[in-house]
Amino acid sequence: MLFIAMCTVLSCTDKNPDHLDLSNATLWISPSLESSFKETAKTVLVQEVQKRTGLGLEQGDTWKADPVIALALVGDDKLYGETVPTRTQDHPEYSKEGYRLVHGSKGGKDILWVLGSDARSILYGVGKLLRMSDMEQHKFSIPKHVDFSESPQFAIRGHQFGYRNTANSWDAWTVAQFDQHFREQVLFGANSFENIPFQDPASSVHFKVDPQIMEVEMSKICDKYQADYWVWTPAPDDLTEGDSYEEGLAQQEDFYARCPRLDGVFVPGGDPGDNHPSVLIPYLKDLSKLLKKYHPKAGIWVSLQGFNREQVDYFFKYLEDNDPDWLTGLVYGPSSPPLKWEREKLPKKYRHRFYPDITHTVRCQYPVENWDQAFALTLGREPCNPQPHYYAKIFREDVQYTDGFITYSDGSHDDVNKVLWSQLGWNPDKDVREIVVEYGRFFFGPKVAEASADGILDLEKNWAGPLLENKTVPKTLALWQRLEAENPQLADNWRWQQLIMRAYYDAYTQNRLAYETGLETEAYKILAKAKEIGADVAMARALDTVQKADTQKVSQDLREEVFKYADKLYHSIGAQTSVPKYNARSAERGAILDFIDYPLNNRWWLEDEFKKVGNLKTEAEKLERIDFIRTYDSPGEGSFYDNISSADALHVTSKTDDAIDYLWENDGLSRKRLSTQLFQFTPTLAYEGLDPNADYLIRVSGYGEALLRANGERLKPTKYEKGYEEFKEFPLPKELIKDGKLKITFDKPDEENLNWRKQSRVTDVWILKQ
Structure with missing residues (x-):
């Protein structure tokens, strides 16, 4: 069972607490602790304080010391003449791994007691002391009158x-x-x-x-x-x-x-x-x-x-x-x-x-959940x-x-x-922000704790929903850039390095996504004129347009910062962010540099498709295929399209409920259409506003089987191709959409004998008004 007794007089987060100065504190360590562990406990506290303050705490055994940090077991009676604080056995510090941090004062002498139920618990008390203390150069203090105790809920x-x-x-x-x-x-x-x-x-x-x-x-x-x-x-x-x-x-x-x-x-x-x-x-x-x-x-x-x-x-x-x-x-x-x-x-x-x-x-x-594909394909x-x-x-x-x-x-x-x-x-009920603030206080210092917590929580918000619509990303970068400039003393801190690198990476990816998406939109406008200017000319101009992503790159200053921090991380903790540069084991193992410029539009797919179109025999065949390419994800008035698992899919109601949400092939450098790389095994989709008097065709792309149901009714396909970027088509009976509503589900095929990489999946769904 979890027990927690919070600070009884002053909150550890008050803006102007009355602090107990521990800068000249003497350590008392219980003789009842095993000698090797006494040395461990002393070393941990002394070293961690010295790193942050430059102060060298000394161990003593005299009652004349003031103030004192006393490390003791709850079973101890006295420590160097001072009575160890006791309470009834139902308090947390008497439970397994429980500890108590309490400030006592006697005869004008201040003692900060770190009490544990066993040796291991002493270190948990020391951890709490370090996480709640204010430590700066030559300064070490903690709120007076603190009385905090807890024991863990999980063993x-x-x-x-x-x-x-x-x-x-x-x-x-x-x-x-x-x-x-x-x-x-x-x-x-x-x-x-x-x-x-x-x-x-x-x-x-x-x-x-x-x-x-x-x-x-x-x-x-x-x-x-x-x-x-x-x-x-x-x-x-x-x-x-x-x-x-x-x-x-x-x-x-x-x-x-x-x-x-x-x-x-x-x-x-x-x-x-x-x-x-x-x-x-x-x-x-x-x-x-x-x-x-x-x-x-x-x-x-x-x-x-x-x-x-x-x-x-x-x-x-x-x-x-x-x-x-x-x-x-x-x-x-x-x-x-x-x-x-x-x-x-x-x-x-x-x-x-x-x-x-x-x-x-x-x-x-x-x-x-709802991770934008741009991150999935780059951050990996x-x-x-x-x-x-x-x-x-x-x-x-x-x-x-x-x-x-x-x-x-x-x-x-x-x-x-x-x-x-x-x-x-x-x-389990501890406030998430409080934990992150303690993280910042311990690793970055009290002056940065609140702001760094904001930055960490904002990095999580960067990943929420469609990236193009996410207004948090530039704000997150601005916050970390300010912290970066104001805290040069943290430049060699690996935790600091990887958080700042993420802020730059996210912003670079967002800028690149906006730019490359715009280029693809312009390319499709060019393809719309193919009948006027000719299929070959339209494809050449469209390709020149999308390939500006490679020839006229954006936000290279942000990209350079990512590489700078990746190099710092390699030298600080051996972080392997690239296979060729830092010998990462494989492309999937943290090699974010190797995908930082992976296409965020379909230019690779278009290059391959245009080669196929160029081999067609007649202009009419070329124009027909170009029109299909141009309208792939925009099927026209009264029809609907969804890129399954895309963060901006309008009609998909399911989330990824298993180990997969995008295709991995060719060491992550797939040339398939971007929508093909996102999928679910058994997605659900919901629509409203269908015309009950119209004929509709449901088209599905993916891999393997697609056991489709419309409003609970299993449909029979008129076309059933099983390969990537091939199609299954299901006529939709009018009697199923009398109220204009449609729910699509997929039965899971019996594929337990197959490795998950070979199991059926769905990548794209169209509702095409005929």
Whole structure:
């Protein structure tokens, strides 16, 4: 249960609080803490204060010190002669991981107590102290009379940090960088970190440390901060093949023996892997024996990702019949059975962990809702993606069914999202803006906290709805440009760098979209005159017009800033924003520079189409095809067209409800029409104002099947092509639209045996008045 006691006298956000000056404070640290952890707690507080103020806090053990910052356990009686504040056991600081931050005064001496239920809790109290303090050069203070306490609602609060080449920055990190980063995550409330071991040392050119060494160093770092160390370790793809079963066990045992600390081993059922539970379960049971040999308190966890119905039923029947003690819990990840159902089906003795994707924007568990295609095609799957309100909504909807979470992450670009989830793990009702302000206060300083929070929240607004209509984008850039100019001391701060880069990137993309869309509109006006000037002349002039996007470029000053910050990020944290320039693993892995100039009009498609038209034999055939190209998305009076999943689609009522919302081919450099690259599997559309006396034809483009229903009635096609940029056509019976209203739905075909990349999808829908 969550307990929170807020500041009792003065709010930490009052404009003119009466502050307690801690600039000359002496540290008291409870002797009852383990010696190594006493050193950790002292080092964290002293170093983090010194970085921000230049002050060097000293540790003491005399009652004469004033003021004092006292780090103690709630079970302590006295500390250097002073009575440790106590309350009844129902207060938060007595719960697991709970802490209390309270200012006491006695005999004119000020003591700021940081009280924890255990060693780990002390660091959470220190984190809150640092997040609410005012720290500037030679200044360190906190509101007087503060009395704040809390304990977390969720027991598992962590993030995945896979030291592997797919991560778009971490494979370039040192042990010291991971140590600092894990420390910062703990100070915001995280208690778990999950690595992905068994990486090939030759798999990344960025590795500064052998992965087999780093996977042990991460274990040591977690132990240092009293955080849980987890690992994500898939079973061999086919446990029945050769010696893979025994080899898998041997590899795991070697790892267990090398780790000084290990708390959880998560084996995904699928993604990757394709083992039936009848084979996977014995393997997990054997793993548990090896794990207990080296780490008696550690647990085995498994997910049902990719399991079909029979496999899911088999797994739960096994639990029902065998009630195994070797299994600790179940992990819910992408392609698992429904979350709420899974928790209800799982016996209460087992724990349930969430594995949410907070790092990706498309082709993922939680794609950005109503994301403009211009961003999807340029920023791609792993840009800097602070979305505090969106992920808070997801958290509040889904985490309630679990014992907590370790998020899926593949880089530093989702840093704001990590902090948000860690904090919501303590208090799901905490104000989103308050969390973001604390983020800014801790990483950027008190003078910038409010403004940087505005900037972060505005970056999220940049992604809301059609980009051409978004008036927030230029305001966001102006805010970050002002902060950039006013705070040169933050120029080397990687969090600062990636946020400012996003502001420039968004503005450049918006300007380019407006320009290139205008060029395409002009090109279609030229094509409308094809009968007068001839098909070949019209195509040549139209092509010259749209290609001005390449020959007469706009907003190059904004583009240069993006590249400048990308280079800063590469040198500060190894962020790989380009495949050729910074050796990103692949185009999908954060390579935003490689797509910054991807066409935002259909000039590539037009180039290819005009070549086809040029090969037609007669002028009449050419003119007919040109007219189709020109009116592709504007079918005329009384007709309707929708680019499925486009942010400005007028009649689409569904949102992307799965891992896909645009086509990925040719490493992201598809030459298909832009509308072809946006799709849904089973969209819904709604129309009003149809003429009940008119004949209509429903045309659908996409890939594979399209099992279309109109107002619930399954329609029969008169044309049924299944390839990209081919068409299916369905005559619409008049009796179905007597009231002028139409709802289109699509039944999902039975394609469970197909990889999602080959499953049917819909890209464009027309209602054509005949």
